[in-house]
Amino acid sequence: MQAALEQARKAAEAGEVPVGAVVTRRGEVIAAAHNTPRGLADPTAHAEILALRAAARALGQERLEGCDLWVTLEPCAMCAGAIAHARIARLYYAAADPKGGAVAHGARVFEHPQCHHRPEIYSGMGEEAAAGLLRDFFGTRR
Numbered sequence: 001m002q003a004a005l006e007q008a009r010k011a012a013e014a015g016e017v018p019v020g021a022v023v024t025r026r027g028e029v030i031a032a033a034h035n036t037p038r039g040l041a042d043p044t045a046h047a048e049i050l051a052l053r054a055a056a057r058a059l060g061q062e063r064l065e066g067c068d069l070w071v072t073l074e075p076c077a078m079c080a081g082a083i084a085h086a087r088i089a090r091l092y093y094a095a096a097d098p099k100g101g102a103v104a105h106g107a108r109v110f111e112h113p114q115c116h117h118r119p120e121i122y123s124g125m126g127e128e129a130a131a132g133l134l135r136d137f138f139g140t141r142r
Helices: 002-015 047-059 077-086 128-139
Strands: 019-023 029-033 067-073 091-097 122-125
Touching: 002 019, 002 029, 002 047, 002 067, 002 128, 019 047, 029 047, 047 067, 047 077, 067 077, 067 128, 091 128
Parallel strands: 067 091, 091 122
Antiparallel strands: 019 029, 019 067
């Protein structure tokens, strides 16, 4: 989670919402990314999407079976869908997102019968640090 938090800090430094994501396999980092929708002028440039894309390129395959995704904020519906399509084995996220999250909140994507793959889900690791980054980021903009 520390690597994902470092990515979130990079996002904040770039003026992006501080969310970071890291894909690992057998403890090795395959890909890391942070939010960049403003910098890339791309509404899909969430940390999770960028990390999944980079991991798929690095491994030369679209399915990331046996890989884990570490992210600092509960994934939204778009990202949860991508996680399912990528066949991520385990999802670890730090802070819950009652407004935009879609894992434990909102759409609860992985609970739908139409969802063909459900990763193991672990939440709360690094929650204080991730939530603090988000609070600080939005606090300076209000």
